[in-house]
Amino acid sequence: MGGPFTEPDRIPDTPLLDRERQLGGYRINKMAMGLVDPANREAFKADERAYLDRFGLNDEEKTAVLTRDWREMVRLGGNLFFILKISAVDPIRITEIGAHQAGMDHETFLRDRLGKKV
Amino acid sequence: MGGPFTEPDRIPDTPLLDRERQLGGYRINKMAMGLVDPANREAFKADERAYLDRFGLNDEEKTAVLTRDWREMVRLGGNLFFILKISAVDPIRITEIGAHQAGMDHETFLRDRLGKKV
Amino acid sequence: MARLVGGLGTSHVPSIGAALEKGLRDTPEWKPFFDGYLPARQWIREHQPDVAVVVFNDHFNAMFLDRVPTFAVGCAAEYLPVDEGWGPRAIPPFEGASHFAWHLTDTLVENHFDPEIIQEIKVDHGLQVPMELFWGKPSDAWPVKVVPIFVNVLQYPIPLPDRLYALGKVLGQAIESYDSDEKFVVLGTGGLSHQLQGARAGFVNPPADRQFLKDIAEDPDELAGWSRQRYIETFGGEGAELIMWLVMRGALNRDVLVKHQHYFVPASMTGAGMIVLENA
Amino acid sequence: MARLVGGLGTSHVPSIGAALEKGLRDTPEWKPFFDGYLPARQWIREHQPDVAVVVFNDHFNAMFLDRVPTFAVGCAAEYLPVDEGWGPRAIPPFEGASHFAWHLTDTLVENHFDPEIIQEIKVDHGLQVPMELFWGKPSDAWPVKVVPIFVNVLQYPIPLPDRLYALGKVLGQAIESYDSDEKFVVLGTGGLSHQLQGARAGFVNPPADRQFLKDIAEDPDELAGWSRQRYIETFGGEGAELIMWLVMRGALNRDVLVKHQHYFVPASMTGAGMIVLENA
Ligand SMILES: [Fe+3]
Ligand SMILES: [Fe+3]
Numbered sequence: 001m002g003g004p005f006t007e008p009d010r011i012p013d014t015p016l017l018d019r020e021r022q023l024g025g026y027r028i029n030k031m032a033m034g035l036v037d038p039a040n041r042e043a044f045k046a047d048e049r050a051y052l053d054r055f056g057l058n059d060e061e062k063t064a065v066l067t068r069d070w071r072e073m074v075r076l077g078g079n080l081f082f083i084l085k086i087s088a089v090d091p092i093r094i095t096e097i098g099a100h101q102a103g104m105d106h107e108t109f110l111r112d113r114l115g116k117k118v
Numbered sequence: 119m120g121g122p123f124t125e126p127d128r129i130p131d132t133p134l135l136d137r138e139r140q141l142g143g144y145r146i147n148k149m150a151m152g153l154v155d156p157a158n159r160e161a162f163k164a165d166e167r168a169y170l171d172r173f174g175l176n177d178e179e180k181t182a183v184l185t186r187d188w189r190e191m192v193r194l195g196g197n198l199f200f201i202l203k204i205s206a207v208d209p210i211r212i213t214e215i216g217a218h219q220a221g222m223d224h225e226t227f228l229r230d231r232l233g234k235k236v
Numbered sequence: 237m238a239r240l241v242g243g244l245g246t247s248h249v250p251s252i253g254a255a256l257e258k259g260l261r262d263t264p265e266w267k268p269f270f271d272g273y274l275p276a277r278q279w280i281r282e283h284q285p286d287v288a289v290v291v292f293n294d295h296f297n298a299m300f301l302d303r304v305p306t307f308a309v310g311c312a313a314e315y316l317p318v319d320e321g322w323g324p325r326a327i328p329p330f331e332g333a334s335h336f337a338w339h340l341t342d343t344l345v346e347n348h349f350d351p352e353i354i355q356e357i358k359v360d361h362g363l364q365v366p367m368e369l370f371w372g373k374p375s376d377a378w379p380v381k382v383v384p385i386f387v388n389v390l391q392y393p394i395p396l397p398d399r400l401y402a403l404g405k406v407l408g409q410a411i412e413s414y415d416s417d418e419k420f421v422v423l424g425t426g427g428l429s430h431q432l433q434g435a436r437a438g439f440v441n442p443p444a445d446r447q448f449l450k451d452i453a454e455d456p457d458e459l460a461g462w463s464r465q466r467y468i469e470t471f472g473g474e475g476a477e478l479i480m481w482l483v484m485r486g487a488l489n490r491d492v493l494v495k496h497q498h499y500f501v502p503a504s505m506t507g508a509g510m511i512v513l514e515n516a
Numbered sequence: 517m518a519r520l521v522g523g524l525g526t527s528h529v530p531s532i533g534a535a536l537e538k539g540l541r542d543t544p545e546w547k548p549f550f551d552g553y554l555p556a557r558q559w560i561r562e563h564q565p566d567v568a569v570v571v572f573n574d575h576f577n578a579m580f581l582d583r584v585p586t587f588a589v590g591c592a593a594e595y596l597p598v599d600e601g602w603g604p605r606a607i608p609p610f611e612g613a614s615h616f617a618w619h620l621t622d623t624l625v626e627n628h629f630d631p632e633i634i635q636e637i638k639v640d641h642g643l644q645v646p647m648e649l650f651w652g653k654p655s656d657a658w659p660v661k662v663v664p665i666f667v668n669v670l671q672y673p674i675p676l677p678d679r680l681y682a683l684g685k686v687l688g689q690a691i692e693s694y695d696s697d698e699k700f701v702v703l704g705t706g707g708l709s710h711q712l713q714g715a716r717a718g719f720v721n722p723p724a725d726r727q728f729l730k731d732i733a734e735d736p737d738e739l740a741g742w743s744r745q746r747y748i749e750t751f752g753g754e755g756a757e758l759i760m761w762l763v764m765r766g767a768l769n770r771d772v773l774v775k776h777q778h779y780f781v782p783a784s785m786t787g788a789g790m791i792v793l794e795n796a
Binding site (some may be wrong): 252297301302303304305306307308341342344345348349351352353354355356357364391394395396402450 | 581582583584585586587588621622625626627628630631632634637662668671673674675676679682708750
């Protein structure tokens with residue numbers, strides 16, 4: 001395996017450094033990139049499954065998106081800057097997405113990770 | 119005027135080196151690039167003027183394209199690799215395009231420039 | 237010849253633009269953050285730069301993974317705000333400093349850099365937010381032209397920190413060799429510490445951020461020598477975009493004066509920093 | 517480790533593909549041209565390379581002027597032939613050597629090169645024609661994987677010749693450091709002398725072409741030191757694309773053996789050359 005960025009867990013829990021995962025996320029990221037087009041946002045809202053099928057997502061990927069399982073989307077190679085576009089269609093705060101990935105409730109996440117007084 | 123490639127006639131008769139001309143050709147080149155799409159080729163064949171209008175060509179540019187004035191298209195900043203796509207829709211040999219730019223008849227061009235026995 | 241009047245560093249968190257749009261500027265949550273930029277805005281009013289070279293990254297809004305340039309120079313006449321999912325933001329288009337951008341591209345290629353040359357693209361919050369922070373949102377037109385430099389900080393391999401520092405040095409040469417009376421600023425944007433994805437999401441590192449704001453002025457060669465991995469470890473997966481500040485720093489002289497600086501944490505999920513530097 | 521078994525140079529004129537399609541291979545006009553490649557095809561059969569790194573330029577078929585990379589590395593799993601205006605040509609898709617391409621990209625970035633990283637693109641005659649000339653058109657699948665390296669030779673500023681030579685050296689290192697048993701060839705494509713546009717259209721320079729075929733083997737440092745203007749003056753506006761052969765040459769050792777070479781003029785409007793080099 002070439003390159004310094006394929007080493008697993010060189011820096012814990014940073015999916016950006018996992019090349020296999022990044023490459024595996026191409027479809028899911030392309031689907032989410034589509035949401036910068038207003039027509040696609042309408043299609044996504046009207047029939048989410050059909051929209052996901054259009055981009056050839058497999059069952060695992062579709063389930064992750066349909067259930068808004070952010071941690072799972074990232075595990076499947078979704079890059080946050082793509083999947084954030086889902087939050088433009090179906091609003092959720094980025095700190096909630098963060099908390100979900102960290103496996104914390106929102107308040108604990110704000111306090112323990114971001115140092116907010118909550 | 120910055121850069122070594124804005125000097126006029128540094129190498130005679132090589133429009134590639136003329137930056138102002140290259141930049142001026144953006145519209146005409148974008149129109150021609152469109153012809154790699156079969157639907158656009160049909161639109162071009164069906165109503166050439168309407169197709170050119172769609173890309174915002176000005177009168178000078180439209181006349182050059184409509185009259186297949188290759189020398190003029192190049193003078194206006196058309197890059198040959200773009201405008202060649204017109205020859206895919208409306209066939210002409212590349213040596214004829216060359217002869218036209220050199221201001222020669224085809225046979226003379228083949229003989230005097232390319233060294234062919236004609 | 238043109239003159240580089242200063243280097244500006246700033247975060248470019250999208251929530252900053254959203255906060256302004258929602259009228260949250262003077263809420264207890266945001267007021268201290270925005271107030272930190274007041275001296276910088278005063279500095280801008282005093283120096284009236286003509287051209288801002290803005291080093292930033294597109295966050296997969298105008299570019300997709302199909303083609304990711306290591307870095308790219310915008311040579312366009314105009315840049316419209318891109319639709320990031322909520323529709324394009326209601327801000328004026330940015331006028332490009334096209335003629336300088338071509339001069340920069342020439343200079344880079346002559347110095348063994350390999351830019352992508354851009355003639356048509358839209359720009360996301362990575363450029364918009366810094367412009368609003370330093371210039372304020374104008375009613376009709378921005379008072380300064382822009383040259384966007386897009387850097388890949390998201391698709392590995394991202395560039396080495398010292399490559400970006402070297403890019404900044406050539407940028408500085410390009411400004412100094414540009415035949416014009418215009419005044420330039422260079423903006424390094426992104427960071428500071430944050431991580432948005434993975435189990436480490438929410439990571440911030442305020443002590444490292446404060447040290448960075450000191451070192452970027454005093455010891456940039458040290459920061460340029462860090463590995464990409466060390467940036468990620470220290471500043472988080474997305475915080476590593478901080479390497480873009482090195483382009484701004486490289487354009488300045490070795491010795492600089494810190495005119496203003498500010499730090500605030502967290503802006504959304506990010507340690508947010510600002511600095512205004514002038515050549516000493 | 518992987519092994520570089522040879523460097524191949526060839527023209528990539530679109531008319532060559534068209535001539536094959538029209539069944540003109542054995543006409544008096546084309547036969548001498550195609551026959552010149554017979555020894556090279558025999559060489560390919562003997563060496564059976566697994567991966568071909570193909571250095572070429574897209575002729576504004578898959579890319580537009582909106583975003584022109586100085587050079588780009590294809591990391592895709594597959595490359596389909598692009599529609600250049602007549603519909604995509606009826607040849608099999610090219611399988612990418614994706615894993616090596618990422619290793620190459622890593623190596624380039626670590627060595628201060630700034631590639632565009634490509635994961636999805638189609639390829640034009642610049643890649644197709646050389647593959648057909650050396651391997652022949654296969655009925656179902658190409659017997660070799662490809663790594664396309666796209667070089668900007670059309671939108672000025674194009675890269676310096678010595679930059680491409682240096683790129684070739686890093687490419688050579690990347691092959692040598694690649695953990696695999698695969699055999700590699702590098703193809704430098706384009707040229708030789710031709711000019712397609714302007715009043716100088718139809719310019720060819722057979723003596724310079726013949727000298728180039730000698731110098732690319734014996735004196736590549738000299739050729740790498742030429743200015744871009746000198747390439748244009750000597751080989752014509754479009755013939756300057758010949759600088760792409762320097763990437764191939766840079767991947768080889770300083771001393772090489774010329775196994776085969778051929779020259780023919782004009783193929784369409786171009787001085788057409790071919791060379792097969794091995795490390796001495
Ligand atoms: Fe960013
Ligand atoms: Fe070519």
